[in-house]
Amino acid sequence: MLRYAYSKRPQILASTTVGTxxxxxxxxxxETEQTFLEPKLSSPLNNNGRPPTxxxxxxxxxxxxxxxxxxxxxxxxxxxxxxxxxxxxxxxxALDAQMRGLKxxxxxxxxxxxxxxxxxTKLIWAGIRYIATAVAQLLSFRTLTSPIxxxxxxxxxxxxxxxxxxxxxxxxxxxxxxxxxxxxxxPMKSWVQWPPPFNHPLFSIAPVVFPGVMKFYDSLSxxxxxPSHLMMKKRAKRKFPQLxxxxxxxxxxxxxxxxxxxxxxxxxxTAAEEGATVSNYTEMVGIIRENGDSGQAVxxxxxxxxxxxxxEVRSKAIIFAGGPFTDGMRKLxxxxxxxxxxxxxxxxxxxxGYYCAAGIGLLDINTSDGRFLxxxxxxxxxLVGTTDRKGDAVSSPGPPEDEIQWLLNEAExxxxxxxxxxxxxxxSAWQGFRPLASDPNAPPGAPVSRDHIISTNPDTGITFIxxxxxxxxxxxxxxxxxxxxxxKGLSEKAGPCATEERPLRxxxxxxxxxxxxxxxEFGVSEETAKHLASxxxxxxxxxxxxxxxxxxxxxxFGNLLIEGxxxxxxxxxxxxxxxxxxTVTDMLTLRTRLAYLNSSAAIEVAPKVAELxxxxxxxxxxxxxxxxxxxxxxxxxxxxxxxxxxGSKLSAATITDIRSLFHVFDQDxxxxxxxxxxxxxxxxxxxxxxxxxxxxxxxxxxxxxxTGRIYEExxxxxxxxxxxxxxxxKDLGESFKFSADKLKRGTKSRGAMFG
Numbered sequence: 001m002l003r004y005a006y007s008k009r010p011q012i013l014a015s016t017t018v019g020t021x022x023x024x025x026x027x028x029x030x031e032t033e034q035t036f037l038e039p040k041l042s043s044p045l046n047n048n049g050r051p052p053t054x055x056x057x058x059x060x061x062x063x064x065x066x067x068x069x070x071x072x073x074x075x076x077x078x079x080x081x082x083x084x085x086x087x088x089x090x091x092x093x094a095l096d097a098q099m100r101g102l103k104x105x106x107x108x109x110x111x112x113x114x115x116x117x118x119x120x121t122k123l124i125w126a127g128i129r130y131i132a133t134a135v136a137q138l139l140s141f142r143t144l145t146s147p148i149x150x151x152x153x154x155x156x157x158x159x160x161x162x163x164x165x166x167x168x169x170x171x172x173x174x175x176x177x178x179x180x181x182x183x184x185x186x187p188m189k190s191w192v193q194w195p196p197p198f199n200h201p202l203f204s205i206a207p208v209v210f211p212g213v214m215k216f217y218d219s220l221s222x223x224x225x226x227p228s229h230l231m232m233k234k235r236a237k238r239k240f241p242q243l244x245x246x247x248x249x250x251x252x253x254x255x256x257x258x259x260x261x262x263x264x265x266x267x268x269x270t271a272a273e274e275g276a277t278v279s280n281y282t283e284m285v286g287i288i289r290e291n292g293d294s295g296q297a298v299x300x301x302x303x304x305x306x307x308x309x310x311x312e313v314r315s316k317a318i319i320f321a322g323g324p325f326t327d328g329m330r331k332l333x334x335x336x337x338x339x340x341x342x343x344x345x346x347x348x349x350x351x352x353g354y355y356c357a358a359g360i361g362l363l364d365i366n367t368s369d370g371r372f373l374x375x376x377x378x379x380x381x382x383l384v385g386t387t388d389r390k391g392d393a394v395s396s397p398g399p400p401e402d403e404i405q406w407l408l409n410e411a412e413x414x415x416x417x418x419x420x421x422x423x424x425x426x427x428s429a430w431q432g433f434r435p436l437a438s439d440p441n442a443p444p445g446a447p448v449s450r451d452h453i454i455s456t457n458p459d460t461g462i463t464f465i466x467x468x469x470x471x472x473x474x475x476x477x478x479x480x481x482x483x484x485x486x487x488k489g490l491s492e493k494a495g496p497c498a499t500e501e502r503p504l505r506x507x508x509x510x511x512x513x514x515x516x517x518x519x520x521e522f523g524v525s526e527e528t529a530k531h532l533a534s535x536x537x538x539x540x541x542x543x544x545x546x547x548x549x550x551x552x553x554x555x556x557f558g559n560l561l562i563e564g565x566x567x568x569x570x571x572x573x574x575x576x577x578x579x580x581x582x583t584v585t586d587m588l589t590l591r592t593r594l595a596y597l598n599s600s601a602a603i604e605v606a607p608k609v610a611e612l613x614x615x616x617x618x619x620x621x622x623x624x625x626x627x628x629x630x631x632x633x634x635x636x637x638x639x640x641x642x643x644x645x646x647g648s649k650l651s652a653a654t655i656t657d658i659r660s661l662f663h664v665f666d667q668d669x670x671x672x673x674x675x676x677x678x679x680x681x682x683x684x685x686x687x688x689x690x691x692x693x694x695x696x697x698x699x700x701x702x703x704x705x706x707t708g709r710i711y712e713e714x715x716x717x718x719x720x721x722x723x724x725x726x727x728x729x730k731d732l733g734e735s736f737k738f739s740a741d742k743l744k745r746g747t748k749s750r751g752a753m754f755g
Contacts, residue, residue, distance in 0.1 A: 065279060065281075072105055078315065079103050079105045079277070081318075082315035082318050083097070083107070083319050083321055084284050084318070084329055085108060085326075085329075086106055087117035087321065088113065088263070089468065090108070092476065092477035093106075093321055093480060094106035094271040095267055096477040097276070099499060106271060107302060108282065109282065110395075111280050111590055112264060115325065117264040118432075118596075120260045121374055121376070121383070121386055122257055122260055122378050124168050124171055124256030125255040126161060126164040126165040126217070126255070127160070127469070127471075128214075131213075138151070163475055166475075167472045168221065169222075171258075175504050176510060177503075177507050177537035178258050178262060178507070180257055181226050181254045182359070184252065184255055184362065185240065185357075185363070186363050189246055193206055206365070211230055215228060217253065228251070231251075236250040239357055240360070241416070242355060242419050265590065266504040269505045270502070273505060281304065281582055284301070285301050286332060288301060297460040299312055299315055317487075319464070321480075324466075325393055326437075327339055327340055338440035340464070342437075343390070343393035343434070344390055344435075344436050346388060347429065348407075348429065349384045349407050349408070350383055351381065351384060352427065355382040356376065356377040367410050373410050385407065387403045397589075398431065398637040401643050401644050404429050404639055404643070428595065430596060437467035439455045441456065451467060451472075452466065453466055454483055461488075477499070514540065515532070518541075525555040531567070543570060546570035548569070558570070562608075565592075565594060576613055577616060583631070584606060584610045584631035585627075585631045595638055599636075599639065602635050603635045603636065606628055614627075661719075667681070671711065672709040673715065674709060678710070702714060
């Protein structure tokens with residue numbers, strides 16, 4: 001029997017084998033400049049190119065979804081733990097419970113990670129912002145009036161950050177195939193910032209103290225991350241040619257990064273590897289109670305959302321893990337249940353990769369409305385986010401156009417003047433909801449948790465968990481199971497939590513040279529090999545065995561789904577056969593991230609994916625067409641280069657576009673627009689005024705100083721402040737697409753495009 005034991009730091013992988021001789025080889029992580037040990041087996045690898053193991057299942061083969069449903073609906077079957085919700089937290093609970101020796105089932109109404117867990121900022125971060133907010137609150141007037149409460153809140157926040165540091169280290173060290181460190185630069189444009197970050201005067205001197213703060217931040221994880229460091233102005237300009245030159249210095253620190261949907265899916269599939277019964281597209285539609293309409297819950301009624309078939313599942317313990325949708329589950333339990341979860345929406349946009357320096361992100365700690373704004377390299381593109389808007393959670397990924405505009409305007413602040421951010425550069429955009437939780441079953445006067453919430457309904461015995469952060473999913477799972485095991489009398493059967501040392505699917509036997517081996521052994525391209533290694537880990541060998549000859553001199557094998565992205569056609573077959581992929585939508589949004597990277601490309605390739613899935617799953621022509629139609633409808637909800645104007649309050653134009661428009665109006669290029677220029681260009685652009693009076697009224701809205709001259713900055717202010725009720729503003733922003741040809745300005749035109 002082979003067991004893997006992972007030490008905390010340095011990372012040493014030790015093994016004890018019977019009949020197998022192992023040697024240890026050193027390698028150096030170039031990011032951290034620390035030396036680690038890694039096992040090199042002298043015995044032959046198995047047919048998947050991995051060391052054999054009896055403890056952790058590593059084969060791609062799992063029970064099919066039909067087999068999982070048969071186990072789930074088996075008459076007389078009683079599970080120890082039944083988890084409702086297949087995001088990161090719910091899947092983490094299922095994995096933890098199964099590894100403790102409990103008979104476990106997990107169901108998800110759509111695909112794994114289809115909601116919150118796939119729509120994050122893609123960071124595994126320990127929470128530098130939470131430290132700042134905790135200090136700001138500690139130094140507020142509230143500390144004078146309620147010192148005990150204020151100190152308790154600070155301690156609670158600090159403990160939460162320490163927990164996040166621990167979980168970040170565990171996730172990155174156990175899963176190098178799914179995660180990586182990403183350096184993040186914080187540009188400091190002045191020595192004093194005003195208005196100050198977090199609206200606290202003390203933080204106005206943040207640029208002076210930030211280097212020390214970041215070293216303290218490193219220390220909270222025992223310096224297990226690459227070290228934070230300073231980058232002075234000259235070096236910063238070499239490293240970030242995109243960056244505005246007006247900086248004093250740049251502070252660089254490190255956070256973890258991942259493909260969130262893949263990590264969450266791997267958690268669910270790892271639970272299945274360990275023996276849990278796991279099924280997607282299986283929805284809870286009712287609660288079974290021991291006395292009919294009363295008493296403790298003993299099971300649930302389920303529906304297979306692909307066939308409509310309903311069945312019952314019995315379990316000793318039931319756990320809801322629905323994130324921002326948890327209250328919907330609780331309504332099935334108790335129609336009068338008090339709300340426990342509020343939603344907070346965040347929008348992200350994806351821009352071309354050239355907006356980010358190679359492998360380095362940016363962070364704005366003091367946006368116009370006080371949010372943090374990340375500008376990150378991700379999957380070859382640039383990810384910008386996020387916003388923060390309260391509201392009821394919805395499943396649609398469609399983002400508000402106003403928030404896309406806000407992100408573009410904020411992103412432009414730090415970029416050099418010759419780098420233009422255009423609305424047409426938005427390749428994809430989406431919104432996701434995170435849960436803001438409170439405990440409806442807490443006694444009066446109980447302290448409010450600043451982290452995740454675990455609560456049990458005394459009438460039904462059902463426990464729910466919500467809140468928290470992506471980084472701490474494993475800790476959340478451990479906490480809720482410790483409570484449920486004790487409450488349900490499962491202590492004699494359940495062992496201790498074992499997930500702290502468990503690599504996720506594809507991680508056992510992984511080495512950092514895996515992508516090179518894939519190139520050498522299977523003749524796939526280097527870009528594709530890196531993608532496969534960082535998505536499937538050691539299971540990439542099984543994917544590569546499915547590749548078809550390319551008919552090219554190089555790469556010899558592996559046909560791309562679509563040019564410009566590393567996804568292979570054979571990944572569709574693999575996902576259908578071995579990872580329970582059910583729909584074209586899921587293949588393009590979650591199993592590959594094409595819709596999140598380029599929504600137009602995802603729509604373009606959808607027919608090919610439908611054809612490939614039809615072959616793998618035996619769909620009829622009617623089913624293939626239905627799947628394709630559903631996919632195109634779902635993919636159309638993502639943002640893209642063309643604005644979705646409905647309900648938008650801001651313009652569909654970036655600051656760059658508006659400034660370009662100003663220069664179109666400024667016919668004589670003297671730096672301002674006069675009344676005659678405005679009338680002439682309004683006519684040229686297809687929005688003539690009906691009367692001189694109407695034209696004068698519009699001009700006066702621009703000319704607030706009554707100088708007869710509209711300068712560029714005032715024109716930008718007018719564009720945003722006036723809004724869509726102004727006819728000229730509305731016509732230019734909504735109806736007109738203009739170019740150098742339409743403006744009849746020849747090659748000197750500085751026109752922009754709206755629409």
